[in-house]
Amino acid sequence: MxxxxxxxxxxxxxxxxxxxxxxxxxxxxxxxxxxxxxxxxxxxxxxxxxxxxxxxxxxxxxxxxxxxxxxQTNFQPSQRSQYSPQERRNRVMEELLLSSPNAKNVYDLFEEYYVGESVIFGDEQIIAEYLQRYELKLERKQRTLAVLGKEASIRRAISDLIQMHNIVEIDDLKNNPELNFNNYDVLFILDQIKLIEKQLGMTIPYPYNINIFSHLYILISRLRKVQQLPSEERELLSKSEQERLQQDTTLYQVSKAAIQNVEQYLQRELPESEIYYLYQYLTSSRMQGSLSKVTKFSPKVAEITNVYLDGMSQRLNIPIKGDSIFLDLANHIKPMINRLNNGIHVKNSLLDQIKMTYEVIFTDVTHVSDEVSQRFDLPKISEDENGFISLYFARIIETNQLPIRTVIMCTTGVGTSELLRVKVEKKFPELEIVDVIASRDAKRFMERYPGIDLILTTVSVSEAIQVPSLLVSAMFTKDDQNRLQKKIEAIYDER
Known part of the structure; x- marks a missing residue:
């Protein structure tokens, strides 16, 4: 972008x-x-x-x-001639990656974009530099280009490129012209995901269902472009990989059945490594259902979960405790560790909104994640992952928000002030009205009520009183209510 x-x-x-x-x-x-x-x-x-x-x-x-x-959805041009330079390069890269290691004619790659030699040369330099982050090489021979490198790196690069990361509802992948996908492949893969869910008796939620879709779509697209996968993909599984599959026969059988369906769909035989790859994606996904919530965790998962809970509790200055909170977060941390160890990336379509809405929480989570990566010798935890973790703590704050301790202050402290109190308590239960006082008592109330969050007053408050205040009318009009709602939101945001 x-x-x-x-x-x-x-x-x-x-x-x-x-x-x-x-x-x-x-x-x-x-x-x-x-x-x-x-x-x-x-x-x-x-x-x-x-x-x-x-x-x-x-x-x-x-x-x-x-x-x-x-x-509104994100607007993307429907004609190639309207693509931005970045979108053009992404499309060319995607074609090269899907076809790797086969070479593609430069003219064929750029024909529909109506650009000259100087632009093509510039695109090549940018693409080559981008691919280096995946340890891939862009090779030019005469008038052809090819991407060379390990299969795992190629698939990771494709996954980061394909234009479906703003999709949240998986059914939105059907007949979506902006994605430029083969609709028959889309429907086939969606059927496989439904079959996997049925066999497991669980639901695979966003973003994990999108991630599995992406993995299978890339596999099918690669096989359409190349006659045979690289030799490394056809090697037998290692002893440790075979042991992992044997220890989890349910996910192994589900993965095997899905890959066999892919073989029948394409009329191509696939190596056993593809079963293992899909198994990795399933073990790296959080699932929903009666049997999906784990209650026992490895010492490593439990320790990392507690690092997050303790670290965020200190940074947010609020107590974060309880078995349900621990279980909820640990059930996210367990597959996240698998994703980190397996090199599986998830895209968070809500990342920008999370960073904007929960800026402080996201920043604090990022610091704790950096500590977790160093302390437990894990790969760096991405912004996408930090965004998902931030939502857990945002939910904890939203559901366990302490009431706003409020004092109502009027000229006399009686009469209309009691009417104001009744109206406020009825409209804003999140306010804890600790007392109604007269303005003449303003200097003494701080000693009587330490820790006050808000003064709701019908008279001006002295600047010497360092407590947030809001001036309202005794009749507590609709405008007063709207202003108070914004004040409450501001106080919660500062917390």
């Missing part, structure tokens, strides 16, 4: 988080750009996605039409 697309996405996510009007000055400050750039971005977004997606009001700024925003 280019810098311009990143700015557009960042602007939309920021407006989605605020749920209210935001001035151009605030937007420019948050995004680290100028107000003129903000004006251009908003104009471009509305031109691309339809007028009214970002609404404006003089004196108040800009606001996102949230319903319109969430109803």
């Amino acid at each position: 280019g810098a311009k697309k990143n700015r557009e996405q960042g602007l939309l996510l920021l407006l989605a988080k605020r749920h209210d009007y935001v001035t151009s000055e605030e937007l420019a400050e948050h995004l680290g750009t100028s107000q003129k750039t903000i004006y251009r971005l908003i104009k471009k977004i509305n031109e691309t996605h339809g007028e009214g997606l970002i609404q404006s009001e003089k004196g108040r700024g800009y606001k996102l039409n949230y319903e319109k925003y969430i109803s």
Whole structure:
């Protein structure tokens, strides 16, 4: 994604988080750009996605039409001639990777993009540099290009490239023109996933079902492009790999049945290693069902889970304890360790939104993950994985949020103040009203009520009192209620 697309996405996510009007000055400050750039971005977004997606009001700024925003999918051009340079290179790379180690004619690769020799040469340099991160080599001979390297590296690179990482509902893969997939293959693979779920008596949720789909689709696509997989794929399984399969006969049999179906579908014989690869994906997936939740874990899984719980408890300054919390997180950590050890990557389509909405939690999780990787000699834990872990702690905070200790302050502390108290308690149960006081007692209430989070007042509060306050009318109007709701959200965000 280019810098311009990143700015557009960042602007939309920021407006989605605020749920209210935001001035151009605030937007420019948050995004680290100028107000003129903000004006251009908003104009471009509305031109691309339809007028009214970002609404404006003089004196108040800009606001996102949230319903319109969430109803829209990512827009991608349907014609190759409209692809951006990055999208063009990704498509060319995908074709080369699927065909590896076979060479492809340069003219055939770039024919439909209508670009000249200088652009092609530049694309080659960028593609070669990108492939190096997977320890793959782009080889040019005369007028052909080929990608050379290990099969595992090739499949990993393809998985990171194929355009379906914004899919959350797996059925959305059907008849989706933006994905450029073979629809017969899509339907076949979806049937295999349903069969696997039926045999296991469990459901494979997002993102693991997408990951398994990706693995099988890449396998089928590779076999269509090459006559025979590299010799390394046809080697017999090692003794330790065979022992792992024998220890988990259920997943082995399910994996074997799915690969046999692929063989029948393609009329091709596959090496036993493909059964093992699919088995790895299944052991690296979290599943849902009556038998899916594990209650006993290896010492390593238990220790890593406790490192996360203790580390996040310290960083968020809240107690995070309980068997149910431990079990829930440990059931995620167990397959995550398998993914790390097997080199299996999951893509998190919600990552940008998670980082924006739960910025503090995500940052803290990232620090704990770095500690886990070093302490337990694991590969670096990716942002995608950290995003999923962040959701566990966001849920813990949301469901175990401490009440906001509130004092109501009025001129006399009686009469209308008691009416205000009744209205507030009825509308906002998350507020714990510890007392109703008169304004003349304001100087003494801090000694009587330490740890107050909010003063709800009908009179001005002295600047000497260092507690968040909100001035409302004694009648507690609709506008007062809306302002109080935003204040509550701000207090929770700071926590």
